[in-house]
Amino acid sequence: MITIFFSIISFLILIWLHHYLYNRLRPLITLKSTLFIFTVAILSHTTLQFLISRLAPELLSLPLTSSFIFALLVCVYFIFLTSVFLNDDPPAAKIYLLMSKYKQLSLTKITHFFADHTLIQKRVNDLLNQKLIYKQHNLYIITPKGQTLYKILLVYRRLLGWNDE
Amino acid sequence: MMNNLDLAIISAAIGSFLLFIIFQSLSFRFINQKMVIKWLILSYLFTCLGFLLFGLGLFHLSIIKLGSTFAIWLSMSLTIYTLLTINYILGFFGVAISSIRMQLLFQIGKTQSKGISKKKLLEKFNTHTIITNRLDRFVSSGELGYKSGTYFYQRHLSYFYIHGIIQKRLKVWYSSQKS
Numbered sequence A: 001m002i003t004i005f006f007s008i009i010s011f012l013i014l015i016w017l018h019h020y021l022y023n024r025l026r027p028l029i030t031l032k033s034t035l036f037i038f039t040v041a042i043l044s045h046t047t048l049q050f051l052i053s054r055l056a057p058e059l060l061s062l063p064l065t066s067s068f069i070f071a072l073l074v075c076v077y078f079i080f081l082t083s084v085f086l087n088d089d090p091p092a093a094k095i096y097l098l099m100s101k102y103k104q105l106s107l108t109k110i111t112h113f114f115a116d117h118t119l120i121q122k123r124v125n126d127l128l129n130q131k132l133i134y135k136q137h138n139l140y141i142i143t144p145k146g147q148t149l150y151k152i153l154l155v156y157r158r159l160l161g162w163n164d165e
Numbered sequence B: 001m002m003n004n005l006d007l008a009i010i011s012a013a014i015g016s017f018l019l020f021i022i023f024q025s026l027s028f029r030f031i032n033q034k035m036v037i038k039w040l041i042l043s044y045l046f047t048c049l050g051f052l053l054f055g056l057g058l059f060h061l062s063i064i065k066l067g068s069t070f071a072i073w074l075s076m077s078l079t080i081y082t083l084l085t086i087n088y089i090l091g092f093f094g095v096a097i098s099s100i101r102m103q104l105l106f107q108i109g110k111t112q113s114k115g116i117s118k119k120k121l122l123e124k125f126n127t128h129t130i131i132t133n134r135l136d137r138f139v140s141s142g143e144l145g146y147k148s149g150t151y152f153y154q155r156h157l158s159y160f161y162i163h164g165i166i167q168k169r170l171k172v173w174y175s176s177q178k179s
Helices: A002-024 A031-055 A063-085 A091-102 A107-112 A116-129 A144-159 B004-027 B033-060 B068-098 B100-110 B118-124 B127-140 B159-175
Strands: A104-106 A133-136 A139-142 B144-147 B150-153
Touching: A002 A031, A002 A063, A002 B159, A031 A063, A063 B004, A063 B068, A063 B159, A091 A104, A091 A107, A091 B127, A091 B150, A091 B159, A104 A107, A107 B127, A116 A133, A116 B100, A116 B118, A116 B127, A139 A144, A139 B100, A144 B068, A144 B100, B004 B033, B004 B068, B033 B068, B033 B127, B068 B100, B100 B118, B127 B144, B127 B150
Parallel strands: none
Antiparallel strands: A104 B150, A133 A139, B144 B150
């Protein structure tokens, strides 16, 4: 069980280290560099686990399990960090937190807490910045890169029998 | 070095996760789209139950013995399966089905090379549709109540509450400057 403890401690150290680097080198720590840091951390942790389990098998007996737990914890943390970096407020979570605060609200009052600018335009701009769409003569058109993602989404939605609307 | 227990844990966790994907994909073809969260949780729990029955079956057939090794196998497999499921729901399912960016991309992609104006895009997909869709899902799953035009807060602990709180705390933590 020490291997699992080692994974959780390594994960907590990584979180602290990332936060420290973010505070010290803010412009350099973007979502891309965070992905790089986390990938390096996963690879290093896995290598270390296998090295220690080879040198001292009585100390670390489940290197693969431990590496999986560490990698999956890092992935969950990265998913949560994306909304911090993109400065998003997912509407479902925001609605639920509003309801937990005010206890009862009408649709009109809930809608007042949201604006097309933050909810739609900001995300359209992100799609433009990520080159998934482009703007031509006031029209938004999908790029080949966006088309690939669109096809993946389409296949997945059809697999689930999801309504296209 | 990898041992048999290590491989057995990973195989059981990945097997359970694949079972979850199959169960979720099949069940989602027949459910009301507003009941998504409820069916994701049910898919997760059904797979957990299937996994426990599989473990007990192995024990019954005397392939494995009850003891600390069995407890480690069971707890570690369930932990990895749970983490795989959380990653899938947050990182893939959530993005593909309810992410606003992906829904916008989907609306724009549907027009192919013709494109769509901002006005038409907002006619199809706007703040009002986003909010009403989510409120409908909350009401269907019993997380919010609805009576005479007013939504009521009903459940104190829910997936969205935990999700919202984690995001809020992370935002505060990352926006705090070190002195």
